Every structure is written in structure tokens, then in C-alpha cells.
Amino acid sequence: MRVMSSRILLNLGLIVVVAVAGLLLYSLVTRVAAPRVDPVRESNPSGLAGGVIQVEILNGCGIDNLAAETRNYVHDRGFDVVNVGNYERSDVDSSLVIDRVGDMESARKVANLLGVGEGRVIQEIDPERYLDVTIVLGNDYRDLRPFRDRSE
Numbered sequence: 001m002r003v004m005s006s007r008i009l010l011n012l013g014l015i016v017v018v019a020v021a022g023l024l025l026y027s028l029v030t031r032v033a034a035p036r037v038d039p040v041r042e043s044n045p046s047g048l049a050g051g052v053i054q055v056e057i058l059n060g061c062g063i064d065n066l067a068a069e070t071r072n073y074v075h076d077r078g079f080d081v082v083n084v085g086n087y088e089r090s091d092v093d094s095s096l097v098i099d100r101v102g103d104m105e106s107a108r109k110v111a112n113l114l115g116v117g118e119g120r121v122i123q124e125i126d127p128e129r130y131l132d133v134t135i136v137l138g139n140d141y142r143d144l145r146p147f148r149d150r151s152e
Helices: 002-033 066-076 104-114 145-151
Strands: 054-059 080-086 096-099 121-123 133-137
Touching (some): 054 066, 066 080, 066 104, 096 104, 104 145
Parallel strands (some): 054 080, 054 133, 096 121
Antiparallel strands (some): 096 133
């Protein structure tokens, strides 16, 4: 009887160890595959208030409520969304991230958050906007993390 109960305990212990190891491995893989993007500015060349990256989200493809849905995703990850609206055009093919203050590192952080490629991060400094980064959502929006994550 003792031998049988010690085997059961050993088997239960082994199951617990394997489950914990699996959970740790899963955590490592998800952290590496989708690293958390820090919403804090590394520099502040334009002297904007606060330390959190300020973002504007503009719909460039004409899909209803697209910018608002993206706002929720960006805001939930700690960024300060200061404006949501429509871009000057509604036929933008590829989404882009625009640096407005000369802080490309902040623009890259936002691009990484969304899954926008490095080649789609541009600089158009505009001190009249009083924000760090503008996101323009294009017809490729389904490929961006806010919309890929939603379907998984």
C-alpha cells in the first residue's frame, strides 16, 4: 500500500513540475514573440507635457470606427491617445507611423506596438500638433496587431 501511494505522489509531483515548466515556457515564447512595448518617451525634443508618448490615430481607409478600435488597443497598452479622426485621404494602402517631433525612437515604439514595418515609419515634423506620433491606418489594417489579436 505504501509503495502504491508513494508512486501516486511521485506521479502527481511530476505532473505538477511538467505543468509549471510548460507554463514558464509558454510565458517565455509569448514574451519573445510579442514583446511589451514601453509607452515612455526616451527623449522629449519638443518639450511636450508628461513622459508618455502622445499619439494621434487617423483613419486612412474609410472603414467605420477603425480609428476608435485602434484607440482602445493603443490606450490599453499605456499610450496617451490625444486625437482620433479621419486622415485627409481614405485610400491609403499601407498603414504608416509618422514622427511629429523629431523622436524616431517613440515612432518606432508605436510601430512595434502595431506591427507596422520599419519602412513605414517616416518623419514629418509638425510642432503645431502638440503630439509625438501620428498613426495613419491603411487598407492593410487587418495585418496590424490590434486586428490580428482580436481574431485569435
